[in-house]
Amino acid sequence: xxxxxxxxxxxxxALENEPGYSEKKMFxxxxxxxxxxxxxxxxxxxxxxxxxxxxxxxxxxxxxTGPMLFTGKPMGGMIEASxxxxxxxxxxxxxxxxxxxxxxxxxxx
Numbered sequence: 001x002x003x004x005x006x007x008x009x010x011x012x013x014a015l016e017n018e019p020g021y022s023e024k025k026m027f028x029x030x031x032x033x034x035x036x037x038x039x040x041x042x043x044x045x046x047x048x049x050x051x052x053x054x055x056x057x058x059x060x061x062x063x064x065t066g067p068m069l070f071t072g073k074p075m076g077g078m079i080e081a082s083x084x085x086x087x088x089x090x091x092x093x094x095x096x097x098x099x100x101x102x103x104x105x106x107x108x109x
Contacts, residue, residue, distance in 0.1 A: 002044055003028075003029040003030055003042040003043050003044055004042060004046075007042040007046070007047055007086055008030050008042045010086070010092065011032050011040050011041070011042060011047070011096075012032065014040075014092075014093070014096050015032050015034065015039060015040075015096075015100070018034050018100070019034075019035075020033075020034045020035035020036075020108065021033070021034055022034075022036070026041075027041065027043055027070065028043055028044065029041050029042050029043030029044065030042050030043075033103070034100065034103045034104060035103075035104075035106075035108035035109065036108055036109025037050075037103040037106045037108070037109060038050045038103065039096070039099045039100050039102075039103045040095075040096060040099050045080070046080065046081055046082060046083050046086055047080075047081040047085075047086045047092075048068055048078060048079065048080055048081065049078070049079045049081060049095045049096065049098070049099040050077060050078055050079075050099055050102065050103065051077060051078070051079050051095070051098045051099050051102055052077045052102035052105075053076045053077040055077075055098050055101075055102055056076075056077065056079065058098060059079045059095055059098050059099075060079065062085070062091050062094055062095060063085070063091065064081060064082040064084050064085025064086075064088070064091060065079050065080065065081055065082070065085065065095070066079070066080045066082070067079070067080060068080045077102075079095065079099075081095060
């Protein structure tokens with residue numbers, strides 16, 4: 001599966017100065033990690049963020065979000081981001097902040 005390299009660049013720029021930053025191809029796209037914990041990713045359908053189950057309601061309140069449905073059913077703690085959201089710097093940054101805070105709360109892998 002291909003993904004939008006422009007979206008990947010936006011995600012990369014938001015995280016590349018974070019300690020423990022890395023990238024990994026997975027889920028048919030590219031994921032961005034901090035100390036081995038996934039923060040966000042891009043795939044052929046757009047962007048996704050791992051916000052954690054406790055933060056789903058906060059993240060879903062941001063216009064342009066939806067459940068992550070890779071397997072046809074919602075993946076807990078994961079949020080899908082529309083193309084419109086990904087093009088909006090403020091909304092994308094808000095989701096990134098939630099996802100980054102969640103990733104930093106987890107033990108390093």
